[in-house]
Amino acid sequence: MSWNPGGGARGHVNEMGGTTAGPVFQARDVRGDVHVHGGGIPLPIPRQLPRPGILVNRQEALAALDRMVSGHGLVVVTGQAGIGKTALVLHWARGRLEDFPDGQLYADLHGHAGTEPAPPAEVLGRFIRSLGIPGEHVPAGLGERAALFRSLVAGRRLLVVLDDAYSAAQVVPLLPGGPGAAAVVTSRWRLAGLMMRGAGVVRLGPLGEGAALDLLGTALGSERVGRHREKAGELVELCARSPLALSVAAARLAARPGWSLDDLVRDLADERRRLSALAVPDAGDEMTIRAALELSYRGLPDRAGRLYRSLGLFPGTAFDARMAAALSGEPLPDARDLLGVLDAANLLEHLPGDRYRLHALARLHAMDTVREHDPPDARADAVRRLVEWTLAAVLAANDAAAPYRRLPGPPDAPPGPPEFADAAGALDWLEQEFPTVRAVARRARESGLDRAAYLLVDAAWPLFLHRGQHAERLDFDRVGLAAARALGDRYAEAKMLNRTGLALRALGRPDAAADDLREALALWRRLGERSRAAGTRRRLGLLAFDRGDMAGAVAEFGAALEEYRAAGDDRHVALTLCDLGAALIRDGRADAAVRDLGEAERLLSGTGDDAYNQARVLVLLGQAHASRADPATAEDLVVRGLEGMRAIGSAIGEADALHVLGDLALQRDRVAEARERYEQARSILAGAGAPTRILDRRLADLGGP
Numbered sequence: 288m289s290w291n292p293g294g295g296a297r298g299h300v301n302e303m304g305g306t307t308a309g310p311v312f313q314a315r316d317v318r319g320d321v322h323v324h325g326g327g328i329p330l331p332i333p334r335q336l337p338r339p340g341i342l343v344n345r346q347e348a349l350a351a352l353d354r355m356v357s358g359h360g361l362v363v364v365t366g367q368a369g370i371g372k373t374a375l376v377l378h379w380a381r382g383r384l385e386d387f388p389d390g391q392l393y394a395d396l397h398g399h400a401g402t403e404p405a406p407p408a409e410v411l412g413r414f415i416r417s418l419g420i421p422g423e424h425v426p427a428g429l430g431e432r433a434a435l436f437r438s439l440v441a442g443r444r445l446l447v448v449l450d451d452a453y454s455a456a457q458v459v460p461l462l463p464g465g466p467g468a469a470a471v472v473t474s475r476w477r478l479a480g481l482m483m484r485g486a487g488v489v490r491l492g493p494l495g496e497g498a499a500l501d502l503l504g505t506a507l508g509s510e511r512v513g514r515h516r517e518k519a520g521e522l523v524e525l526c527a528r529s530p531l532a533l534s535v536a537a538a539r540l541a542a543r544p545g546w547s548l549d550d551l552v553r554d555l556a557d558e559r560r561r562l563s564a565l566a567v568p569d570a571g572d573e574m575t576i577r578a579a580l581e582l583s584y585r586g587l588p589d590r591a592g593r594l595y596r597s598l599g600l601f602p603g604t605a606f607d608a609r610m611a612a613a614l615s616g617e618p619l620p621d622a623r624d625l626l627g628v629l630d631a632a633n634l635l636e637h638l639p640g641d642r643y644r645l646h647a648l649a650r651l652h653a654m655d656t657v658r659e660h661d662p663p664d665a666r667a668d669a670v671r672r673l674v675e676w677t678l679a680a681v682l683a684a685n686d687a688a689a690p691y692r693r694l695p696g697p698p699d700a701p702p703g704p705p706e707f708a709d710a711a712g713a714l715d716w717l718e719q720e721f722p723t724v725r726a727v728a729r730r731a732r733e734s735g736l737d738r739a740a741y742l743l744v745d746a747a748w749p750l751f752l753h754r755g756q757h758a759e760r761l762d763f764d765r766v767g768l769a770a771a772r773a774l775g776d777r778y779a780e781a782k783m784l785n786r787t788g789l790a791l792r793a794l795g796r797p798d799a800a801a802d803d804l805r806e807a808l809a810l811w812r813r814l815g816e817r818s819r820a821a822g823t824r825r826r827l828g829l830l831a832f833d834r835g836d837m838a839g840a841v842a843e844f845g846a847a848l849e850e851y852r853a854a855g856d857d858r859h860v861a862l863t864l865c866d867l868g869a870a871l872i873r874d875g876r877a878d879a880a881v882r883d884l885g886e887a888e889r890l891l892s893g894t895g896d897d898a899y900n901q902a903r904v905l906v907l908l909g910q911a912h913a914s915r916a917d918p919a920t921a922e923d924l925v926v927r928g929l930e931g932m933r934a935i936g937s938a939i940g941e942a943d944a945l946h947v948l949g950d951l952a953l954q955r956d957r958v959a960e961a962r963e964r965y966e967q968a969r970s971i972l973a974g975a976g977a978p979t980r981i982l983d984r985r986l987a988d989l990g991g992p
Contacts, residue, residue: 330419330439335393336448337636339377340534341505344498348489352379355487356469361462363481364473366491369531372473373450375491380448380471387469389443392417394461397604398453398474405604407460408758409722411436414447414461422718423938424974427758429460431973437464444468455480499523499533506537511548518548525555535583538632543586580652583632590617591628596661597669598645599653602730603723605642610723612702613676614669619702670730674739675700677727680720681746687713688749688935690896691858695742710749710898711936717750725759728766732773740770741779744786751790753899753937755974761790778819781810785823795978797830804830818859821850825863828870837874844870861890862900868907877914884908899940902931906944913951922951942971946982953985962989 348364352375355362364372380391392414396405411432412425418439426432444467452458452474458481462470472481482488494502503519504512512519526532536555540546584595597615598606606614612622626643629635634649645653657666679697686694687707697704707713717724724747731740744767751760764786771779784807791800804826811820828843844867851859864887871880888904891897909925912918925947932940949964969982 331390331417332388333390333392333417335417336377336380336391337393339381340371340374340530341502342371342374342378342530343501343505344494345371345375345378345491348375348491349379349382351489352376352471355489356471359485359487360466360469361481361484361486362469362471362489363478363486364471364489364491365475365477369529370491370493371530372491374530376448376450376471376473380446383446387444387446389440389445391446391448393448393450395450396452396457398451398457398476404453404457407457408432410461415439421974423754424970426973427755429758433460436461440468441465442467446471449473452476452478454478455484459484493528494523494530494533496520496523496528499526499528502530502533503537506534507540515548518552521552522548522555525552535580539583539586580634580649581656583634584652584656587632588628590621591625591632594622594625595629595634595653596657599650599655599657600666600669601673602726605638605644606723607640607642609680609702609705610673610676611643613700614673616669616672616701622702667734670734671736672700674727674731674734674736674743676702676704677724678739678743678746680704681717681724681743683707684713684717685746685749688717688753689899692748694746709935710753711934714750714753714936717747718754721747721750721759725763725766728763728770732766732770737770737773741767741774741776741783743767744770745779745782748786753935753939755939755971761787761794764790777810777814778816781807781814781816781819781823784810785826788823788826792826792830792833797833801827801830817850818854818856821847821863822859824850825866828866832866832870832873837870840870841867841874857890857893858897861887861904864890865900865904865907868911872907872910872914875914877911880911881908881915884911898931898935899937902928902935902937902940903943904928905931906940906947909951910947913947913954918951918955922948925951938971938974942968945971949985953989958989962986965989 352362352364364376366372384391394405394410394413396410398404408427408429411429412422414436415425415432416422418436420435420439426435440463442465443463445463447461447463447468447470449458449461449470449472452472454476455478458470458472458478472478472486477488477490478486493499500512500516500519500523503523522536523533526536536551540548540551584592587595594611594615594617598611601610601614608619608623608626611617611626612619615622615625617625626635630637630643634645636644636646638644644650661669675698679700682694682697683704684707685692688710705716707716724743728740728743731737731743744764747763764783768780768783768787771783784803788800788804788807791797791803804823808820808823808827811817811823824843824847828840828847831837831839831843844863848860848863848867851863864883868880868884868887871877871883884904884907888901888908891901891904905924905928909921909923909928912921912924925944929941929944929948932944945964945968949961949968952958952961952964965982965985969979969986972979972982
């Protein structure tokens, strides 16, 4: 059997549940490619290409792309910032849809966005989900994700567009492996590592003068440009014939019809300290773009300009109107309107789901501008508002997903946290926003907001309990640990050591996990927190359970149980009885397990706020009855537990129940049903990054993969 922290009775659980639409994959350690055969519901066809910007007179580059893709299958489009690499590739790709009937995948890799480049594992996760694999089934590790992605696209005529790459190492895991698929990469770097792998290269330079004038005419109207041909020529040269700089300058003119080209040229001339770089090729790319963005920013209404600057402080990538309102201090309706102004000014990109992000270069400009114009105390206030709002949102999600946890009430942080109808919705939000929550927690630490950083980590716990072991979990928990230590709060430190101990356990590092848990235990004892010390002993019991040391596990669980009974803590008595029951089942003592688990069920039925453990004890009781050769009772109990896990959106709990149902089916000689249950459970576990060894053995014994 396997097990999960606070969960079922079978070691590290790697489970899957829910309704699937298409193939289901599950793996722990994958070496080499995985090949998928057979029919079933076809995978979805992704159409992810964003709408391209204006493109003029790039026929030579488009023809080169045609040749390179046909000859190499992998092409790097490289050139200066703002030179039009993305526009070129998107126009080319949209003109070749028939060549790639199985879909087009797109990812912005944020190579020069002012934040850390997009991790390949996260990009692969998005790709795999877009190909029809539910998020809870996506493996945690980079290697597993890359292998699954290659398997999903094998034999498909599909295009992958990787925009703004930072390095070859970032790109390589994202490349499709088989014939028929192609990848086009844009980057300011030439990416010699990809050239060594046989990539073709298209180098994009500035527009010719005629093409630059055509671009300006397309944006402003050819008649307006034609009336002032000389000034238009001066303007395109001041903009270094950069498509992005010209587009931003044209947007400024279009937004102010009373301005002439001569007015804009004079305004550019007044900025010679910045625009002088336009005439110096080795002065760097940013000066050209920065000058154009500065003009666009200066034309914004005051409040839109303040919002734009505040977004330069946002530590993540994508944000919604609530986050923008918190950061800027604007009321939510006004923040939405102001985001529309920034979108119209071509400084902002509107994403699906009513989310936004600054264009990469605009974000760099906003970061510089907020430092130049806003005093340190104003910037600190903006960060504090964002941290407090994020904390309020995560605490609200925690309350919806795990109401039995007694955490502080959320701070009063306008515009108010999101509302969650149920636990599943809260978990969905936590999963989607985890990259932002992680980035905000780090920024809180950097800003000295250690209490908030600690609470952000603490409140996010339901995500890991119900949706599996994220690859980023240990680092995130260590942010909370560092914050607790900076506060000098020994209670919080011990709590975070419990968290890092469980994270290390989930990563298969039991010795390191034991070190952190023993350190936590020593702190609890010094603090006189006997119940908390009992909780840490429960966790040490889980490590003994993992090692197969049932005597050690029973001893640790028994010691914890004694403390909880003495304290009158019925809920933790019940949870510890669940742990003890799992160990007794593994030890072949089913009658004793039924007795202890029955008591746990009675205690948990008196609480209405712990649906997870109410479902979990049913699954464990089902296992115990199965060991007593009572399969009908066992199956009824486990099915009820499975329904409970699905109701709260707990993928890990669902997989645990499916594993037990597989055992029950096998016990009754229903081999096909057992195989199906094991495969479902295995897929969930692989997606959650949990070990699948036990299920692998089960399937191998049945002649499965």
